[in-house]
Structures are given as C-alpha cells and as structure tokens.
Amino acid sequence: MASKAVSDAPGRAPDAAAGHPGPPPVAQPGKYVTPSVAGAAKILVVGPLGVGKTTLIGTVSEIAPLSTEAMMTRAGARVDTHVHSGKTTTTVALDFGRMTIDGDLVLYLFGTPGQPRFLPAWRDLAKGSLGALALVDTRDLEASFDALGNLEDLGLPFAVAVNLFPESPQHDEKELRAALDLLPETPLVTCDARDTRSSVGALIALVGHLINAATESS
Numbered sequence: 243m244a245s246k247a248v249s250d251a252p253g254r255a256p257d258a259a260a261g262h263p264g265p266p267p268v269a270q271p272g273k274y275v276t277p278s279v280a281g282a283a284k285i286l287v288v289g290p291l292g293v294g295k296t297t298l299i300g301t302v303s304e305i306a307p308l309s310t311e312a313m314m315t316r317a318g319a320r321v322d323t324h325v326h327s328g329k330t331t332t333t334v335a336l337d338f339g340r341m342t343i344d345g346d347l348v349l350y351l352f353g354t355p356g357q358p359r360f361l362p363a364w365r366d367l368a369k370g371s372l373g374a375l376a377l378v379d380t381r382d383l384e385a386s387f388d389a390l391g392n393l394e395d396l397g398l399p400f401a402v403a404v405n406l407f408p409e410s411p412q413h414d415e416k417e418l419r420a421a422l423d424l425l426p427e428t429p430l431v432t433c434d435a436r437d438t439r440s441s442v443g444a445l446i447a448l449v450g451h452l453i454n455a456a457t458e459s460s
C-alpha cells in the first residue's frame with residue numbers, strides 16, 4: 243500500500259512501464275498568464291518624473307519589468323522611432339509590467355512620462371488602453387497637472403494615487419480634490435509605491451472605477 247501512495251503522489255515522474263502519461267508540464271510561475279485569466283486590460287501609469295511610476299510597476303509586476311534602461315540598450319531605437327521620431331532615446335521613459343487581479347483579469351501596465359512634449363507619444367500609448375493610474379506627489383502638486391491634463395484631453399478615465407514620501411505634506415481629501423480639480427467620482431487613494439499591498443490597492447481602485455463607468459454607460 244505504501245508504494246502505491248508514493249507512485250500516485252502529485253508531481254511524480256510518469257510511470258512509463260504502466261503507460262501513465264503523468265502530470266502535464268507545470269508553467270514557470272509568473273512567466274505566463276494563468277489559464278483562469280478571462281480578460282486583459284491595458285492600463286497607463288502616469289505622472290511626473292520621480293513620482294514613483296517605475297517603482298510601482300516593479301512592485302506589482304509578475305514578470306521582470308521592462309524599464310527605460312532596458313529599452314535604451316535593446317529595443318530603444320525601434321520604440322523611439324515608432325513612438326516619437328526625431329527624439330533621442332534618452333528622452334523617452336517607458337516602463338512595462340503585468341499584474342493579474344483575482345486570477346481572472348490581467349493588467350498590462352505601461353508607465354509613461356507626464357511632460358507635455360510627450361503627448362504625441364501618449365496618444366500612441368493610450369491606444370487600446372482602458373484607463374490610467376495617475377501618481378501624484380504632494381511635495382509638488384503642480385508637477386502632476388500636465389499628466390492629469392493629458393488624461394482629460396485623451397478622454398481616458400483615471401484614478402489618482404498619492405504616492406507618500408517621508409516629507410509629503412498632509413492634505414485632507416477635499417483640499418486635495420479641489421487642488422487637483424478632480425471629478426467627484428474620480429477615485430483618490432494614497433499608496434507607497436514600494437509596497438505591494440498598497441500599490442495593488444491603488445490599481446484595484448482604478449479597476450473598480452472602470453467597471454463602474456462601463457456599467458453606467460451600458
């Protein structure tokens with residue numbers, strides 16, 4: 243009896259002599275989307291330089307995030323020509339990562355810069371995207387205005403996440419909403435881009451907002 247229990251154990255090699263096929267090959271964890279995934283959404287992560295976009299995407303991504311540096315050394319020239327011809331690769335900052343929510347929705351995250359001169363690149367990047375997470379640093383609120391303005395120009399629904407730094411001034415929500423000129427339905431959350439739970443929470447707030455918006459418009 244003991245030997246049967248061992249040969250039936252999960253993960254054991256197939257019993258060739260008995261003609262059993264054995265378990266199917268196991269996918270490398272994190273590399274491929276899980277079979278339970280039923281939908282995918284392209285999401286932009288936007289905000290000014292230094293607000294924490296690369297950090298947040300790196301924190302939540304299940305795959306090794308593609309960062310600006312990697313693109314400059316490998317695919318940078320091609321991407322730069324495609325997105326913003328005439329610019330040198332050093333002026334383009336892009337991050338890419340992937341996160342699965344609840345095992346059935348995969349988010350493809352594209353980090354993009356907020357400066358107005360990148361708006362043409364945004365138009366390309368925003369194609370096919372469902373929404374955006376706008377990161378804000380309360381130490382320099384004005385630096386976020388271009389990014390928020392770009393989202394409005396593109397008509398892309400978004401949520402705002404205040405990325406907290408040690409010296410971040412505290413504002414109450416009403417004050418912050420007024421300063422950022424947010425619609426009442428736009429989610430406003432705080433996060434620490436280095437922390438998985440709070441970064442995932444910010445993305446879930448965005449997804450909830452997108453689902454509500456889609457439900458209301460149907």
Ligand SMILES: Nc1nc2c(ncn2[C@@H]2O[C@H](COP(=O)(O)OP(=O)(O)O)[C@@H](O)[C@H]2O)c(=O)[nH]1
Nearest residue numbers: 291292293294295296297406407408434435436
């Ligand atoms: N204290 C703190 N530092 C952060 C946080 N998020 C990012 N940083 C740091 O801020 C710097 C800029 O972040 P980065 O992700 O490169 O910003 P990006 O330019 O928007 O991609 C990095 O040194 C990060 O380690 C955060 O939530 N808290």
Ligand SMILES: [Mg+2]
Nearest residue numbers: 295296335337
């Ligand atoms: Mg970055």
